[in-house]
Amino acid sequence: MLFKKSLIKLALFGLVWAVAPVLPLSAFADGADEIIKKVEHNLNGKTAVMELTMVVKTKRTERTMKMESYSIGNNKSFIKILYPGKDKGITFLTVDNSMWQYVPRIEKTIKIPTSMMLQSWMGSDFSNDDLVNESSISEDYTQKLLEETDKEYRVELLPTEDAAVVWGKIIMAVSKMYYLPTTVQYFDEEDMLIRELAYTDIKPFGDRFYPTRWLMLPKEPQKAANKTIIEISNAVFDAEVDESYFTKRALKRYSK
Amino acid sequence: MLFKLALRNITAHKKRSSVTALLTAIMTALLVFSSAWIDGSHDTMIQSAVEIYPxxxxxxxxxxxxxxxxxxxxxxxxxxxxxxxxxxxxxxxxxxxxxxxxxxxxxxxxxxxxxxxxxxxxxxxxxxxxxxxxxxxxxxxxxxxxxxxxxxxxxxxxxxxxxxxxxxxxxxxxxxxxxxxxxxxxxxxxxxxxxxxxxxxxxxxxxxxxxxxxxxxxxxxxxxxxxxxxxxxxxxxxxxxxxxxxxxxxxMAGLVKAMKLDSIFSYITLGIIFIVIFFVIMIYTFLAVFARIREIGILRAIGTTPKQILALLLLESSLLALISVVIGGLIGGAFAHYFHHNPIVFAGMEEQFKQYGLAASAMPTAFMPLMILRDMVVMFGLSVLSTLYPILKVNRFRPVEAIHHV
Amino acid sequence: MFRLTGKIAWVSLARRRTRSVLVVLMIAVSLWGLLFMEGIYDGMVEQMINNAIRSDSGHISLFGGGYRLDPDLSRQVADVAAVDDFLAKDSRVLSYVKRLKQDGLVATAHYSRGAAIFGVDLEVEERHGRLAGYLYQGEFSFGRRARGAIIGFKLADKLQVRIGSKIILSAQDRHSDVSAAPLKVTGILKTNNMALDENAVFIADKKARKLLAMDEGVSQVAVILHDEAQIPGLQQELRRRFPHLEILRWNELYPALMQSRVMMEGFNLVTSLLIFCVAALGVFGVMLVSVLERLREFGIMLAIGTRFSQIRNIIFAESFFLGFIGFGLGALIGWGTLYYFKIYGLDLSMFSDAFDEFGMDAVTYAIIRPSYFVTALVAVTMATFLSVLVPLWVLKKAKPIEAINKN
Structure with missing residues (x-):
C-alpha cells in the first residue's frame, strides 16, 4: 500500500470503483456521487510508484524522512525508507489488513500486532491503521453535496452502518478544476473536528494531475502543535510493478 | 484525702481490683496491638507497593x-x-x-x-x-x-x-x-x-x-x-x-483508597469488640460497687454527700483504669515492638496481596508510641465511661436501703 | 429435682436482677456483633465470588487444550456437540453457556484500548448468570440487527463513550487477518468482576463469528451446578470424559477470591474466639462474685443436708440460664439484623467511593447460615461451662460450712 494506497486511503479514495452504491434521494445526490466518482478516478490507478518526503513537526522537533512507495490496487503496498541514513533500509509491507516491518539494524521482520495499529506511524500524525485500512469512500460512506462555490464542491460523507471507521463524519472539499480533493476534515460523532488533511500543489504526472503536497493537522488540543507534511517528488501511475515487492521476503530483499 | 481513701479502697479489695485491672489491661493490650497491626500492615503494603518500583x-x-x-x-x-x-x-x-x-x-x-x-x-x-x-x-x-x-x-x-x-x-x-x-x-x-x-x-x-x-x-x-x-x-x-x-x-491514589477501605472494615470489627468490652467492664464495676453497697450506705448515713461518694468512686475507677491502661499499653506495645522486628509472615496469601499490587507477605506491626498513647487514652475513657452507670445507680439508693442491701 | 434446681437458680438470678440483665445483655450484644460481622463479611466475599461465577467462570469452565496459556482462536473447545450432549443431560448441571472469546482493540475517534471480545447469546447469559442484573446503563440487548455492544463500565469510562456511541472493534480473525466492525454501545455493565469491567465487550454471537471468521467452535463453556458440593465430582468426570480440554473450577480461575474466602473464615474464627473469651470473662466474674457472696448461704444448704452436687448443679444452671437467655436474645437480634441487611443490603458507600475500583459491591447483602448459630451455641455453652469451673473450685476450697460461722 504504502504510499499510494495510504494516500488514497487516507483521503478515503482508494476504491476500485465498481458499481455506484444506492444513492440518497437528495437533490444534490447525483451530483455528489458524480463528484466523488471523478475524484476517485483521478486519484486511482492500477499501480503507483512514488518518491516522497515526509516532514513531521512537533512542538519541539522537526524531522524529515524520504521514502519510496510501490502499490498495486488497494490492498498491497511496500514502502522503503531512504533517509535519514540511520533509518535507511527500513521497509514496510501491507497486504490486506496486515502490516509487517523489517528493520535492518536488528535484521528482523516484525508483524505489527492489532493492538498497535492505532499507534503513530514513524512518529507522524498518521497511524499504522491509516496505512492499512482498506475503507473506501464509495463503500463506507454515503455522499451528500453540501455546497457549491465557483471553485469547489463541499461534500459531506457519512459512514454507512457497516463501515468500520471511527469517524462520525468527513467533509471533503473538491476542486472543480481538477476534481481532486483540497481539504478533508475528519469529525467525531459529536461533530468535533479531529484532524484536517489539505492537498495542494497539483502537478501533472503523465496523463494525470496529482496533489503533491499533503498537510495533516491534528486538531485535538493535546496535539495542536503537531503537523505532518508529505511531499511527492515523483510518481508513475499504472506502470508494471513487480509482484515480488509484495511478499514478506521482499522486506529484507529490497531493504538494501 | 479523697485520693488516699480511693487508693486504700483499691488496695483493700485486691482480688476484685486486680481482676478488673487485668481485664482492662488485656483490652488495652488488644487494642494497642490491633491498631499496630492495622497501621503496620497498611504501611507495609504501601511501602512494598511504593518501593518495588514507583x-x-x-x-x-x-x-x-x-x-x-x-x-x-x-x-x-x-x-x-x-x-x-x-x-x-x-x-x-x-x-x-x-x-x-x-x-x-x-x-x-x-x-x-x-x-x-x-x-x-x-x-x-x-x-x-x-x-x-x-x-x-x-x-x-x-x-x-x-x-x-x-x-x-x-x-x-x-x-x-x-x-x-x-x-x-x-x-x-x-x-x-x-x-x-x-x-x-x-x-x-x-x-x-x-x-x-x-x-x-x-x-x-x-x-x-x-x-x-x-x-x-x-x-x-x-x-x-x-x-x-x-x-x-x-x-x-x-x-x-x-x-x-x-x-x-x-x-498511587488507588492504593491509598484501598487502604482506607481496609481500615473501614478493621474499625467496624474493632467497634464491635469494643461494645463487648464496654459491657464486660461495666459488669465488673457493677459487681465491685455493689459488693461495697453497705459500706456506701454507712458512709451516707454518717453524712457523706452523694457528690462526695460519686467523686470517690469515680476517682477509684479512674485510678484503676489508669493503672490497667498503663499495664495494657506496655504489654500491647511490647507485642507491637516484638512483631515490628519479627514480622508475621503470611505464606500463601500472595495472590490476594497481588490484587492490591503488592508483593509482600511479611507484615510487621507498626510501633508508634504516639499511637499507643492514643489507644491508651481511648481505653481509659472507655473504661471510666463504662463505670458510670453502676456508680450512678448505686448512688441512687437511700442510705438505709443500701445498708440493708443483701 | 431438676425443676427445683432450676427454680433455685432462677430465683437467685432474679434476686440480682440488674447484674443478671447486664450479663445477658453482654452475651446478647457480643453474639449480635459476631453474627453481624460474620453475615456481612461472608456476604461481601460470597458476592464477589458470585459475581465472578455469574459473569465469567461459572462453577466450572471448559476451555480448549492450552487455551489459558495461549488464548488463540485455534484452541477451541473441540467436539462442542459431545460437551453439549453431556451437560444437557447431567442432572447436576443447572445451566451452562458457550462463549466465543478473542482479544482485540476497541477504538473511537479519540481513544483506543485493548479489549476482550465475547460473542454471547444474551438470552442464554441471562438465564445462566442473570447477566442483565449487572446492567448499569442502557439496555440488555444488542438492538436491531445485533449491531449493539455491551461493554464494561470502566472501559466505557476510559473510552469516554455513552449509550449510543459508536465504537470500532478490531481483532485478528481465524486466518490471522485483522478484521473490524462498527458497533453501537447499547449497554454498560457493572459486574464488579474487575477483569470484565475493564476489558469486556459483549457482542452478539453471530456478529463475533462473522468478525472472527469462526463458523463454529467456542472458547469457553461455563457451567453452573445446582449444588456447590458437586463441583469436584463433576469436574473429575468431565476431565475423564474430555481429557484434551482444560477443565477448571472457579477457585482455580480466581485464586484470589478463594483466598479471600479462606481468609474470611480464619478472620471470623479469630473474631468469634476473641468475643467469646471476653464474654466468658464477663460470665466468670459474675459467677465468681455470686458464689463468693453466697458462701454462707451454701454453707447452710450443705449443713441441712443438700449434697454438693446439687449446689454445683444450681450454679451450673445459673450460668447456663444466663448463657442461653443471652444466646436466645442475641441470636434473635442478630438474625433480625442480618435478615434486614439480607433484604435491603448494607450500603457502605458513604465511607468510601472506592469499592468498585477493587471489584467490590458498595451494597452488601448479608448471608445467614445456620452454622453461625450452631457455632455460637457451642461457644456460649463452652463459655458458660468453663466460666463456672473456677468459682466451683473456689467454693469447694472455701469449706462453706465454716463460712456459716464467719461474719
Missing amino acids: GYLQITGKEFRANPSYDHLIFDAAAIEQELAQNNDIASFGARFESFVLFSADEKAVGGMLTGIEPEKEVHLSRLSSSLKKGEYLSADDTNQVYIGHELAKRLKLGVGDEVAFVGSGADYSFAADNLKVKGIFQTGLFDFDANSAFLAKGYFDRIMVAENYATHFIVLPKRPGQAAELAAAIADNIGPQYQSASWNQT
Whole structure:
C-alpha cells in the first residue's frame, strides 16, 4: 500500500470503483456521487510508484524522512525508507489488513500486532491503521453535496452502518478544476473536528494531475502543535510493478 | 484525702481490683496491638507497593502524568539533578526514561515498557536489583544488556544470554531499534509489571533513543519517607512550573483508597469488640460497687454527700483504669515492638496481596508510641465511661436501703 | 429435682436482677456483633465470588487444550456437540453457556484500548448468570440487527463513550487477518468482576463469528451446578470424559477470591474466639462474685443436708440460664439484623467511593447460615461451662460450712 494506497486511503479514495452504491434521494445526490466518482478516478490507478518526503513537526522537533512507495490496487503496498541514513533500509509491507516491518539494524521482520495499529506511524500524525485500512469512500460512506462555490464542491460523507471507521463524519472539499480533493476534515460523532488533511500543489504526472503536497493537522488540543507534511517528488501511475515487492521476503530483499 | 481513701479502697479489695485491672489491661493490650497491626500492615503494603518500583516521590514534566507523551518530558535532566543534589531532605534520587516499545524474539511481537535507568542509583530507589532471579543486575556502563521481567521473558521464550530485538520511537520521534542481550531476569511478584517491563542502563538507552539529558521521571527517596508529601511540595517550589512533583499519595491514589477501605472494615470489627468490652467492664464495676453497697450506705448515713461518694468512686475507677491502661499499653506495645522486628509472615496469601499490587507477605506491626498513647487514652475513657452507670445507680439508693442491701 | 434446681437458680438470678440483665445483655450484644460481622463479611466475599461465577467462570469452565496459556482462536473447545450432549443431560448441571472469546482493540475517534471480545447469546447469559442484573446503563440487548455492544463500565469510562456511541472493534480473525466492525454501545455493565469491567465487550454471537471468521467452535463453556458440593465430582468426570480440554473450577480461575474466602473464615474464627473469651470473662466474674457472696448461704444448704452436687448443679444452671437467655436474645437480634441487611443490603458507600475500583459491591447483602448459630451455641455453652469451673473450685476450697460461722 504504502504510499499510494495510504494516500488514497487516507483521503478515503482508494476504491476500485465498481458499481455506484444506492444513492440518497437528495437533490444534490447525483451530483455528489458524480463528484466523488471523478475524484476517485483521478486519484486511482492500477499501480503507483512514488518518491516522497515526509516532514513531521512537533512542538519541539522537526524531522524529515524520504521514502519510496510501490502499490498495486488497494490492498498491497511496500514502502522503503531512504533517509535519514540511520533509518535507511527500513521497509514496510501491507497486504490486506496486515502490516509487517523489517528493520535492518536488528535484521528482523516484525508483524505489527492489532493492538498497535492505532499507534503513530514513524512518529507522524498518521497511524499504522491509516496505512492499512482498506475503507473506501464509495463503500463506507454515503455522499451528500453540501455546497457549491465557483471553485469547489463541499461534500459531506457519512459512514454507512457497516463501515468500520471511527469517524462520525468527513467533509471533503473538491476542486472543480481538477476534481481532486483540497481539504478533508475528519469529525467525531459529536461533530468535533479531529484532524484536517489539505492537498495542494497539483502537478501533472503523465496523463494525470496529482496533489503533491499533503498537510495533516491534528486538531485535538493535546496535539495542536503537531503537523505532518508529505511531499511527492515523483510518481508513475499504472506502470508494471513487480509482484515480488509484495511478499514478506521482499522486506529484507529490497531493504538494501 | 479523697485520693488516699480511693487508693486504700483499691488496695483493700485486691482480688476484685486486680481482676478488673487485668481485664482492662488485656483490652488495652488488644487494642494497642490491633491498631499496630492495622497501621503496620497498611504501611507495609504501601511501602512494598511504593518501593518495588514507583518510588515515594516522582518528578515529571507538568502534563506527563495526565498525558504521558514525549511532548511532556523533562528536557533538562541536568538542571533537575543539580536542584535535587542541593536538597538535604533527599536520601537519593535517579532519573528514568520510560518508553513503550515492541519486543520481538521471533516474528511475533509483544508490546512492553523499555526503561532506561541509572543502575547504581536505582539500587536505593526500587527493588529492581533485589528482585534478581537469574543472571545479573545492570551496571552503569552496560551497553545493549537488558534486565527483563520474568513473565515477559517467558512470553518471549528468553533465557539469560538470549537475544531480543525491540523497535520503538526515540525521544525525537525518530525510529529506534536494537538487538539486546538478556543480562538478567527479575521477578518482583507483581504479575503485570513482570510481564511488561525491561530495563537498560540509561547511558546506552539515551544514545539509541536520542534521549540525552532527557527523562520521563526523577524518582526521589526522601530521608524521611513519611514526609514525602511535604518534600514534594518543597521540591515543586524549587524546580519551576514546567515540572510536577508528586508524592506517592498522588501517584498511587488507588492504593491509598484501598487502604482506607481496609481500615473501614478493621474499625467496624474493632467497634464491635469494643461494645463487648464496654459491657464486660461495666459488669465488673457493677459487681465491685455493689459488693461495697453497705459500706456506701454507712458512709451516707454518717453524712457523706452523694457528690462526695460519686467523686470517690469515680476517682477509684479512674485510678484503676489508669493503672490497667498503663499495664495494657506496655504489654500491647511490647507485642507491637516484638512483631515490628519479627514480622508475621503470611505464606500463601500472595495472590490476594497481588490484587492490591503488592508483593509482600511479611507484615510487621507498626510501633508508634504516639499511637499507643492514643489507644491508651481511648481505653481509659472507655473504661471510666463504662463505670458510670453502676456508680450512678448505686448512688441512687437511700442510705438505709443500701445498708440493708443483701 | 431438676425443676427445683432450676427454680433455685432462677430465683437467685432474679434476686440480682440488674447484674443478671447486664450479663445477658453482654452475651446478647457480643453474639449480635459476631453474627453481624460474620453475615456481612461472608456476604461481601460470597458476592464477589458470585459475581465472578455469574459473569465469567461459572462453577466450572471448559476451555480448549492450552487455551489459558495461549488464548488463540485455534484452541477451541473441540467436539462442542459431545460437551453439549453431556451437560444437557447431567442432572447436576443447572445451566451452562458457550462463549466465543478473542482479544482485540476497541477504538473511537479519540481513544483506543485493548479489549476482550465475547460473542454471547444474551438470552442464554441471562438465564445462566442473570447477566442483565449487572446492567448499569442502557439496555440488555444488542438492538436491531445485533449491531449493539455491551461493554464494561470502566472501559466505557476510559473510552469516554455513552449509550449510543459508536465504537470500532478490531481483532485478528481465524486466518490471522485483522478484521473490524462498527458497533453501537447499547449497554454498560457493572459486574464488579474487575477483569470484565475493564476489558469486556459483549457482542452478539453471530456478529463475533462473522468478525472472527469462526463458523463454529467456542472458547469457553461455563457451567453452573445446582449444588456447590458437586463441583469436584463433576469436574473429575468431565476431565475423564474430555481429557484434551482444560477443565477448571472457579477457585482455580480466581485464586484470589478463594483466598479471600479462606481468609474470611480464619478472620471470623479469630473474631468469634476473641468475643467469646471476653464474654466468658464477663460470665466468670459474675459467677465468681455470686458464689463468693453466697458462701454462707451454701454453707447452710450443705449443713441441712443438700449434697454438693446439687449446689454445683444450681450454679451450673445459673450460668447456663444466663448463657442461653443471652444466646436466645442475641441470636434473635442478630438474625433480625442480618435478615434486614439480607433484604435491603448494607450500603457502605458513604465511607468510601472506592469499592468498585477493587471489584467490590458498595451494597452488601448479608448471608445467614445456620452454622453461625450452631457455632455460637457451642461457644456460649463452652463459655458458660468453663466460666463456672473456677468459682466451683473456689467454693469447694472455701469449706462453706465454716463460712456459716464467719461474719
